[in-house]
Amino acid sequence: MRYIEPHAHMVSRTMDDYKALAMAGCRAICEPAFWAGFDRSSVDGFYDYFRQLTEYEPKRAARFQIAHYSWICINPKEAEDPEFAREVIQIIPEFLKKENVLGVGEIGLNKNSKNEVAIFEEQVQLALDHNQLILIHTPHLEDKYKGTQLIIDMLRQHSEIDPNRVLIDHVEEHTVKQVVEAGFWAGITLYPESKCTPARAVDMLDLYGSTDRLWMNSACDWGVSDPLSLPKAVLELRKRGFDEQTIDRFVYQNPLKFLRQSGMEILPEG
Ligand SMILES: [Zn+2]
Secondary structure: OHHHHHHHEEEHHHHHHHHHHHHEEEEEEEEOOOOOOOOOOOOHHHHHHHHHHHHHHHHHHOOOOEEEEEEEOOOHHHOOHHHHHHHHHHHHHHHHHEEEOOEEEEEEEEOHHHHHHHHHHHHHHHHHHHHEEEEEEOOOOHHHHHHHHHHHHHOOOOOOOOOOHHEOOOOOOHHHHHHOOOOEEEEEEOOOOOOOOOHHHHHHHHOOOOOOEEEEEEEEEOOOOOOOOHHHHHHHHHHHOOOOHHHHHHHHHHHHHHHHOOOOOOOOOO
């Protein structure tokens, strides 16, 4: 089996995890910039983090023949101080030029606050100005439906946005249709606690009735999460009768198709 892990926070993971991912068939990892479990106190803190994502993680991944790409942004959880967030946004273009950066992400909403909305809008504009793909985080639990709709409504106000170049992540049963029917790509995050189990993810595919414009990811951040949840979901897909061709399309070709819109080949074959 071959697959792409399209959303993994490897800065919080060990080399053992890289090794396990490689052994499970992972060929490429995409790492969005996120909240690292604490608020950073300076722009330099972000600068170093962006260097970690673009310079150091690719080297760790390469030791196991895994390609590593990243997304750059300031995450919604640290967007509550707009002035500070704007200073961080100013250093982002330098990183968008790098050959292993896929686009702007994961931007989005956490608590659907006014400041988060303002910084989200500014980073959407940043992506458009630099012709970048966009990766979007949606809020957890009770704020999810409202936040997802808010995000879709904001994106629709930009006529120049091609929804095919935007992926809205962490969809659940009650938001997957909303996202895909609006023309965007959707990500299902497999997470042992707060998000979606492999069994629920496969239920969602049955419910939605297609694997088009969809991918799965493990997130695997510093929380209770599982870097191997994607191959575990593949076992669940096989158990439910999905054929190998459909599985390959879902876990390898779909992410490749979306990510290649960045202009990068990502992986040589496929
Ligand atoms: Zn994430």
